[in-house]
Amino acid sequence: MTDSTPTIPSRSDTTQTVRNGLRRRYAAERRFKIYGVAAIGVALLMLAIMFGTIIGNGWSAFRQTYVQMDVLVDAAEIDPDGNRDPKVLSRGDYEGLIKAALREMFPDVKKRKEKRELYDLVSSGAAFDLRDEVMADPSLVGQTVSVTVHASDDVDMYMKGYISAEVAEDERRVSDKQIARIESLREQGRISTGFNLRFFTGGDSREPELAGIAGAALGSLWTMLAVLVMAFPMGVMAAIYLEEFAPKNRWTDIIEVNINNLAAVPSIVFGLLGLAVFLNFFGMPRSAPLVGGLVLALMTLPTIIIAGRAALTAVPPSIREGALGLGASRMQMVAGNVLPLAMPGMLTGAIIGMARALGETAPLLMIGMVAFIVDLPKGPLDAATVLPVQIFLWADSPERAFVERTSAATIVLLVFLILMNLGAVLLRKKFERRW
C-alpha cells in the first residue's frame, strides 16, 4: 500500500486522538441504544394502554344488574276469556303488569313524572321476558310470580359505579329519587348482579342492557364460512399451479406481480368492487354474509396464495424426485406426495388470512352490512352484520353503557383472533419439519 499523505502521524498520536474521542463515542453509543429501547418501549406502551383501556372498560359488561320483582299476572289483563289461548296470551299487556308491580313496590309514587322515572328503573325488555315466561307456562296466569328482570342501563351503570351520586343531579342520567329507590331495592335484597348471558345470546338492540353480540357473531361465522369455502380451495389451487406447473413466461410474471400488488390494495377498494360488481351488476342481496364472504375471499386470496407457495417451496426436491423416479406423473407427485407435506403450512396461511378477514370492517360497510339487525341470521343470505361492524356501530352510540358493551365486544373479537393465531402457531409447531 502506497501512502500519498505527506505526514504520517506517529503511532502514539493516533492512539491519543482515538482515546480523546472515545468518551464521546461511547456516550453516543449508549444514546443510540437508548433510542432503540425507547422506541420499543413506546410501541409496547401503546399496546399496553390500548389493551388496558379496552379490558378496563369492557370487563364489567360481562355482568349485568337484575331486579327481582313480584308480578301479579292478572288474568283479567292478559287472558280475559280464560281459555289460555296462546294467541291471546302473546298479545297481553305485560308492560302494564310490570308497571303495576313497580307501583306496588313504591306506593308513594303518584305524580306522572315520578311514575315515568320509576318505570325507567327496569329494562323495556322486562315485559318480553315476562311474556316468554307466561307463554312457556300458562298456569302462571292469575298468580303472583317472582321474576328477575334486567335493570335499565342507567341503573346498571349506577350499580357498576360509573354514575356517581356526588355529581350534580342534572348532570347525570339518574335522578336523586331514582337513586333513593335503587338503594331501597338494594336494601330489600331485590337487586343483584349476575353473569350477563344476554350479551352472548341476544341480537342487537337500541337498549344497551338488551344488546348482545350473538347476531354479529353468527354473521361473522357465516361470512367466514363463505370465505373459507371460496378462498381456500382457490388459493391452494392457484398456489399449486404457480409453484408446480406454471411455465416461466410473461403471463406467469404478470400473475405473480398481480398477486403481490393485490395483497397491498386498500381493503376499502374491495368493498367498492363488491358494491359495483356483486350488488349493482349481479343484483345480489345487500347485507348478506354470502356477498361479504365473496368480497373478503377476494381480499384474502393473495395471502393464501403467497403462504401456499411458501409451503410448497419448503418441500424438499428429493421428495419430488423420489416420486417422479418411481414413475409418478407430475400431477400424481403433487397430489400424492407434495401436497400432503405442504398442507399444514397452507392451513396456517389460511388461518392467518381468515383472522385478518374476521377483523375487517371497511369493505363490509360498502356492501350494506351496517344495518341495524335484531334477528339472528339463519343462513348466508339473511341480512346480517359482523363483529367488527357491530363494534363500529356501538362505538357511535352515545349511551355510557354502550362504551362498556363496545369494549366487551372488542374483547370477544380479540379473543377469537388470538385463538385463531394461536391455532396457526400450534399447527406450525406440530407439523414443522426440517429436512
Added chain:
Amino acid sequence: MLLLVLTIVLLALAAAVFRIGRGRALALAGGLPKNLSALPRYYGWYVVLWGFLPAVAVVALWLALQPTIIEALVIAGLPDELRSLSDAETGLIYNDIRNALAVGKLPDDARLADAAAHYVRLTGRAPLALSALSVALLLAGAGIGLRMVSPQLRARRMVEKIVRGLLLVSSTIAVFTTIGIVLSLLFEALRFFRLVPITEFLFGPEWSPQTAIRADQVGSSGAFGAAPVFAGTMLISFIAMAVAAPVGLLSAIYMSEYAAPKVRAVLKPLLEILAGIPTVVYGFFAALTVAPFVRETGGLLGLDVASESALAAGVVMGVMIIPFVSSLSDDAIAAVPNSLREGSYGLGATQSETIRSVILPAALPGIVGGLLLGVSRAIGETMIVVMAAGLAANLTANPFEAVTTVTVQIVTLLTGDQEFDSAKTLAAFALGLMLFLVTLVLNIIALYVVRRYREEYD
C-alpha cells in the same frame, strides 16, 4: 338450504358416477387392470368430470344471473304503459313489488298484481328448475363420459389435463379481480367526470358533496373539489409516518443489532400483535381514549384542539403502522451481509457507528421500500379515520384541526340511503380510483425497490 341439499345430492351422484365409471372400465378390460391404459380410478374421475363440471358451472351461472333475469322477465310482463317507462323507473316498480311481497302483501298499485304473481311464480319455480337442470346435466354428462370409456382411452392424461386447466383458471382469479377493480372504478369514475370536470375534481378547493334534493335547498352547493380531501389524507398520513418511521426503524435496529436472541424472541411477537389488531379496534381506541387525551392536553397548553383532530387519528394510525415498518426494516437489516459489519468493527467503529454509516446505507433501499408500503397503508386505512377523524373538508396543515380523508369520504358517501346514479355516489368511485392508483404506484415502486435490493446481496 337448497344449495346445501343440492350440493349434497350432486356430490352423492358424483360418487355413484365414479363407481360406475370405474366399474365399467374394469368390466371392459375383463376385470384385469393391466389391460387398461390407466389405473381404473382415473376412468371413474374421467366420468365424474364429464358430469360434474357442467353441472357446477350451470349452478354458478344461474345463481349469479337469477336476480337479473327474473327482474327482466317480471318487467317484460308489466302492462304496456308501465313497461315503456325508463329503466330507472321500472327498476323502482320492481323494487316496490319485491318490498310489498317481502312483508307478505300485494303491491298497492292494482296494475302490478299480475307482475307480483309472476314474480312469486318465478322465484317459486327457480330452485326446482335449477335442481332439475343441474342433476340432468350431471347425468347427461356422465352418460357421455361413460360412452367414451374404453380400455384404450388414456384416462389419466385426460383427467390431468382438465385438472391442470382448473388450476390455471384459479391462478387467474387474482388477475380478474384486478381487472374487475379497475373496470368498476374506471367505469363509475368516468360517469362522474361527465358530471364534474376532472380538473375541478382534482384541484377544486371546495368539497361539499351534499347535492340538493330540492332546487331551492340551502347549504347544498354540491361542490366536488377534492383538493382539501387529498390534503387531509396527506396530513394524517404524514403524522402517522412521523410516528411510525422513527419508532419502527429504531425498534428494528435494536431488535436485529442489539437485542439478545432470547429478548428478540419475546419482543418480536409482541410487536406483531400490533399488526394483528383489527383496525376498528384502533379506531375505537382513538375515539375513546386518544382524541379526548389530545384535546385535554392541548387545552392545558392553551391550544384550541378539535375533538376530532388530525393528530389523534394520525398518531393511532402511526402505531398501527409501526409493525409494518419495523418488520420490513428488520428484513432489510438482516439481509446486510456480516462481512460488512465485521469490516467496520475491524476498522475500530463502535456498534452504533457501524449501524449508522455502514448498515443503514446498505439496507436503505429495503427500508425505503418498507416506508413506502407504510405510506400506502396509511393512505388506504379506513376505520381509524372514519371513527376518529372529521367529516368536514378543511384545507389546513394544522394537526389540531379536524380534517377529512379520501377513505372517510368514500364511506360517508356510500353508507346510508343513496341513489346509485347521483353525482354524490359516483364521486365515491372517483375517490376510490384515485386511492387505488396512488396506492398501486406506491406499492409497485416499493416492491420493485425491495426486490432489486434483495437480489443485490443474494
